[in-house]
Amino acid sequence: MPRKILTVDDSRSLRDMAFCTLKGAGFEALEAKDGPKALGGLATIRVDLTSTDGASRPIAVNA
Numbered sequence: 001m002p003r004k005i006l007t008v009d010d011s012r013s014l015r016d017m018a019f020c021t022l023k024g025a026g027f028e029a030l031e032a033k034d035g036p037k038a039l040g041g042l043a044t045i046r047v048d049l050t051s052t053d054g055a056s057r058p059i060a061v062n063a
Contacts, residue, residue, distance in 0.1 A: 004046070006030040008038040009053040018051065 005027050007018040015031045022029035030047065032038035038050070 002026055002028045003048040004028045004030060006032065006038060006041065006047045006050045008032045008035065008050065010034055011053070014053075 005022050007015055007022070007029065008031075009015050009018070010033055012033075015033070019029045019031055030041065030045070032041055035052075038052075042050075
């Protein structure tokens with residue numbers, strides 16, 4: 001079973017590049033355009049690694 005990697009970035013072109021590179025390397029590539037969308041996905045899907053955009057705006061998380 002391939003490892004799942006989630007890429008979170010607001011840039012469509014960077015997400016596309018990461019997606020193609022990861023798929024080509026044999027990973028299951030997932031993507032989200034922002035933090036809230038990523039958290040929504042992580043509520044239902046387990047991933048092995050998350051790659052985020054360092055310039056993304058912070059989000060509030062209720063514990």
